[in-house]
Amino acid sequence: MRKLKLGIIGVGNIGSKHYGHVLDGKCPDIEITAIADRRKVRRDWAMEKYAEAKAKGYSAEAPAVFTEGDDLVASGLCEAVLIAVPHYDHPHFAIEAFRHGQHVMCEKPAGVYTLQVREMIAEADKHPELVFGMMFNQRTNPVYRKMHDIIASGEIGQIRRTSWLITDWYRSQYYYDSGDWRATWSGEGGGVLLNQCPHQLDLWQWICGLPVKVHAKMKYGKWHNIEVEDDVSCWCEYENGATGTFITTTGDCPGTNRFEIVCDGGTLVCDKTSLKLYRLNPWEPEYSKTTKKVFGKPEVTEEIPVLEGENSQHVGVLNAFADAILNGGKLVADGREGIRGLMISNAMHLSDWLNKEVELPFDEELYYNLLKEKIATSRKKTAETVDGDTEGSY
Numbered sequence: 001m002r003k004l005k006l007g008i009i010g011v012g013n014i015g016s017k018h019y020g021h022v023l024d025g026k027c028p029d030i031e032i033t034a035i036a037d038r039r040k041v042r043r044d045w046a047m048e049k050y051a052e053a054k055a056k057g058y059s060a061e062a063p064a065v066f067t068e069g070d071d072l073v074a075s076g077l078c079e080a081v082l083i084a085v086p087h088y089d090h091p092h093f094a095i096e097a098f099r100h101g102q103h104v105m106c107e108k109p110a111g112v113y114t115l116q117v118r119e120m121i122a123e124a125d126k127h128p129e130l131v132f133g134m135m136f137n138q139r140t141n142p143v144y145r146k147m148h149d150i151i152a153s154g155e156i157g158q159i160r161r162t163s164w165l166i167t168d169w170y171r172s173q174y175y176y177d178s179g180d181w182r183a184t185w186s187g188e189g190g191g192v193l194l195n196q197c198p199h200q201l202d203l204w205q206w207i208c209g210l211p212v213k214v215h216a217k218m219k220y221g222k223w224h225n226i227e228v229e230d231d232v233s234c235w236c237e238y239e240n241g242a243t244g245t246f247i248t249t250t251g252d253c254p255g256t257n258r259f260e261i262v263c264d265g266g267t268l269v270c271d272k273t274s275l276k277l278y279r280l281n282p283w284e285p286e287y288s289k290t291t292k293k294v295f296g297k298p299e300v301t302e303e304i305p306v307l308e309g310e311n312s313q314h315v316g317v318l319n320a321f322a323d324a325i326l327n328g329g330k331l332v333a334d335g336r337e338g339i340r341g342l343m344i345s346n347a348m349h350l351s352d353w354l355n356k357e358v359e360l361p362f363d364e365e366l367y368y369n370l371l372k373e374k375i376a377t378s379r380k381k382t383a384e385t386v387d388g389d390t391e392g393s394y
């Protein structure tokens with residue numbers, strides 16, 4: 001069977017992981033026909049990695065090597081590109097690739113501000129024959145898939161409260177100093193909401209839907225010497241009147257990862273990797289209306305839902321992407337869905353900057369204008385990029 005000819009733009013921390021997965025044989029339907037990176041050290045690393053893989057039996061030709069992502073796209077050597085450069089440039093490369101007739105797998109977040117992501121989606125919509133995927137690798141986690149299915153099935157009724165305390169994204173000052181683009185308004189466009197939390201913001205909206213209002217408070221450089229947010233507390237409201245909270249930081253250690261969804265007929269509690277379902281009999285609204293006990297409660301039964309499938313993460317997302325292109329299979333996450341989590345994080349920033357509640361959809365021009373003010377005063381970092389082992393960091 002033929003293999004998908006994939007180009008990787010950016011072989012830094014995560015791009016090199018994707019490249020390694022293919023060369024190590026974990027993505028049998030993909031061959032890497034080109035890579036691009038502005039840094040010579042990463043281009044050299046990619047060729048060394050290729051020689052190693054070849055010696056171990058990787059059979060594809062050596063990838064062409066480019067310095068600029070634009071040259072990789074223009075080369076015509078790839079049917080599809082995987083974009084793994086800093087966030088601001090995701091829409092640029094996606095748009096270029098679509099215009100060259102190439103399928104796109106975009107790293108999270110979809111971009112930094114929704115206006116640029118809308119341009120990316122508009123270009124994708126002009127090419128319905130091209131596959132557009134988003135690297136939301138945590139959507140392969142059986143725990144979140146189960147939560148999604150239970151809520152979508154309606155078996156525990158409508159949501160009344162969501163809360164995600166996601167504070168186990170610890171990062172040190174050394175992490176923030178390890179790249180000139182990191183944790184600056186001009187290079188990254190945000191902090192924990194733009195770098196670590198796009199995964200949770202996506203899962204939160206995928207499972208619970210988009211809120212209609214957010215009110216957020218955040219601290220910038222509270223735990224680190226950085227100019228962007230590293231401590232966020234957000235309250236939200238949904239269309240049905242349910243409420244939610246989302247709290248995150250990169251300062252706590254060990255931190256917590258607890259995601260709770262309270263519904264009329266039960267509660268889902270996800271604590272890191274474990275999932276419990278507390279079912280109510282009868283459902284709370286019925287119990288409350290019918291009971292004659294002064295201090296009674298509905299009967300609660302604890303269940304451990306059976307999880308299905310493997311947690312294939314990045315490899316699973318890439319393999320599904322190849323399958324979607326080669327055989328019409330289903331993506332893990334459509335690229336067009338990337339804007340949804342970004343809408344929440346942009347709205348949270350806007351809420352903090354304006355010091356008031358913000359309704360969704362929000363004023364995206366206003367958000368962009370305020371972001372540009374921050375970019376204009378952003379401090380220039382001269383850090384030399386250090387590559388680290390990302391294992392277990394996502």
Ligand SMILES: NC(=O)c1ccc[n+]([C@@H]2O[C@H](COP(=O)([O-])OP(=O)(O)OC[C@H]3O[C@@H](n4cnc5c(N)ncnc54)[C@H](O)[C@@H]3O)[C@@H](O)[C@H]2O)c1
Pocket residue numbers: 009010011012013014015036037038039042067068069070084085086087089107108109135137179194195385387390394
């Ligand atoms: N899905 C995940 O689990 C996950 C994990 C880490 C990072 N990411 C995302 O991947 C992206 C990259 O993050 P990273 O940590 O790998 O960053 P990084 O700085 O380690 O790597 C980015 C690489 O892109 C190269 N680059 C930048 N502009 C380029 C251009 N125009 N042409 C060619 N090469 C270019 C840089 O030289 C660098 O080597 C970010 O958007 C980040 O959010 C996703």
